[in-house]
Amino acid sequence: MALMSMVMRGVSQRAVEPEEVLQGVVLELSEEWVLLADIRDGAYLDGYRVLRLTDLVQVVLETTFLSFLHQHNVWPPARPSTGFALSDPRTIITGAVSATGVVCVYREAKRPGKLLIGVPVQWRKKSLWLLPVTPQCHWEQLMDKVRLKDVTQVSFGGDYETAVLEVAGPMPPRTHPVPDPA
Secondary structure, three states: OOHHHOEEEEEEEEOOOOOOOOEEEEEEEOOOEEEEEEEEOOOEEEEEEEEEHHHEEEEEEEOOOHHHHHHOOOOOOOOOOOOOOOOOHHHHHHHHHHHHOOEEEEOOOOOOOOEEEEEEEEEOOOEEEEEEEOOOOOEOOOEEEEEHHHOOEEEEOOHHHHHHHHHHOOOOOOOOOOEOOO
16 A cells, blocks of 8 residues: 555554554655644544654554545645655754744653644754743743754644634744743
């Protein structure tokens, strides 16, 4: 079966979030990462997700919703509007922001169940400073430092990220990083 015709369902056993179930269509695979067209409840496409392969414990390949996607003219799922390599977190995050304006960064091994939605403002060799958006859709005053080696997944272009960015409005101007003291 060709890579594009596989619907990945039930990444229910990832080492970092063992109870989580993810569904998506595999769009690209590298040695360290996999790019999915995310599928939400109801079998509708909902943005993209990039997962670190070392965290995958079990993957179930199936074609249950393939006919639905064909019937609704969303097959094959479109790739992100800006192409990027799945080589490392920096390239993935930069490509995601270029495609959609905002990115969700997960560090599940260090901070289970939490994610940061925002825009990278400054890059270091091994980290980035991210200006996050609050759950109330306001831009934070302080930035969060994200170590690139801690990134377990990146999502972008979904309905939630799109709504958060629209409600928050454009990113306020920044001239330098203001680190979060925590």
